[in-house]
Amino acid sequence: MSMTVCDLTNRDCAPCRGEGEVLADPAARLSALHPDWRLDGQRLTRRFGFKGFARAVQMANLAAWLGEKLGHHPDVGFGWGWCEVTFTSHELGGLSDNDFIAAARLDAITG
Numbered sequence: 001m002s003m004t005v006c007d008l009t010n011r012d013c014a015p016c017r018g019e020g021e022v023l024a025d026p027a028a029r030l031s032a033l034h035p036d037w038r039l040d041g042q043r044l045t046r047r048f049g050f051k052g053f054a055r056a057v058q059m060a061n062l063a064a065w066l067g068e069k070l071g072h073h074p075d076v077g078f079g080w081g082w083c084e085v086t087f088t089s090h091e092l093g094g095l096s097d098n099d100f101i102a103a104a105r106l107d108a109i110t111g
Contacts, residue, residue, distance in 0.1 A: 020089070020092055020096055020097075020098075021092075021096065022042075022089070022092050022093065022094035022095060022096060023094070023095050023096060023097070023100075026039060026044070026094075026095040026099075026100075027039060029100045032100070032104065033100065033103050033104060033107060034046065034107045036048075037103055039095075040086075042088055042093065042094040042095055043086050043087070043088045043095070044086065044087045044088065044095060044099050044100070044103055045084060045085070045086040045087075046084070046085050046103070046106075047082060047083070047084045048082065048083045048084070048085070048110070049081060049082055050081050050082065050083070051081065052080070052081065053079075053080045053081070056078040056079065056080065056081060056082055056083045057078060057083075059078065059083035059085075059110075060076045060077075060078040060083050062106075062109065062110070063076050063083070063085045063106060064076060066102065066105060066106055066109065067102065070098075070101070070102050070105065072087070072089075072098045072099070072101070072102045074086055074087050074102065075087075075088075085106065087099035087100075087102050087103055
């Protein structure tokens, strides 16, 4: 099923308690996101580049805040000039709708 960024940003993350479905074809959803998102096995990752450390920390905090708001928390790494945000549905062992919803929401905030 093809989705647009509007379709994704208008949805809420469903509580994940080990229930739900892993997406059979996550690559089909990738086109709705910013082109910097990459699939790496069962993970959806975007690396942001910055000039300096403070902006990277701000992005890490933004991703953490969004994860808390949505109830779907990313893995976040950062250092001087970069921040990497990765979504996966740990409880399901793969990618779910929640990962793409959260990524689209992060895209909407960051532009």
